[in-house]
Amino acid sequence: MLTRFAFLCIAWLGLAGWAAAAEIAAPKGPVILTVSGKIANRNAPEGATFDAAMLEALPRRTTTASTPWYPQKTQFEGPLGAALLDLVGASGTVLKVTALNDYAVEIPLADLRKWPVILATKINGKPISVREKGPIFVIYPFDEDSSLYNELYFGRSAWQVKTIEVR
Structure with missing residues (x-):
């Protein structure tokens, strides 16, 4: 029994190491x-870079929520933030999210x-333009957890996201 347990532990560690060293393709767009x-x-000297297609390929979610930015419930779609963190092998505790306007x-x-939490790339089924708070908008599931519907989480919902630094 101990031998089988030891084998499973070694196999799990091997898989965890493989996941931590995942290859990220270079962006084509x-x-x-x-x-x-x-x-x-990483896939570039500055870190991990992504084009729209690469983000579209990550595990996704659609969130329909009331927000202070739109007069009615709005449908947001994009990759799960956790999936992006897993892919890049994030090991910090804080994300510094920076928008196009700095x-x-x-x-x-x-x-x-x-x-x-999603990195929304679509609103109501359409890609988010820079004018409409795109190309990436951090969206919490506001309507699924009422504790999120407040200024703290609205403030964390950055739009026009261009970089994420894991600290």
Whole structure:
């Protein structure tokens, strides 16, 4: 029995090591997101770079929510933040999220593990333009957990995201 347990532990550690060393393909289109900092997996000197197609290929979610930015419930779709963190092998505790206009906010990495936070790339089924808060908008599941519907989490919901630094 101990031998079988030891084998399973060794196999699990081997798989965990393989996942930590995941290959990230190079973007084929324009880079819309760069993840840097405490990450294990990179595809560029500055960190892990992603084009729209690469983000579309990650595990996704659709969240329909009331927000202070739109007059009615809005449907947001995009990759799960946790899936992105897993792919890059994030090991920090805080994410510094920076927008195209250099606005920056810190988001506890734990938020993306606790809730299904998405990096929305679509609103109501259409890609989000820069004019409409795109190409990436951090969205919490506001309507699924009433404790999220407040200024703290609205402030963490950065839009026009261009970089994420794992600290």
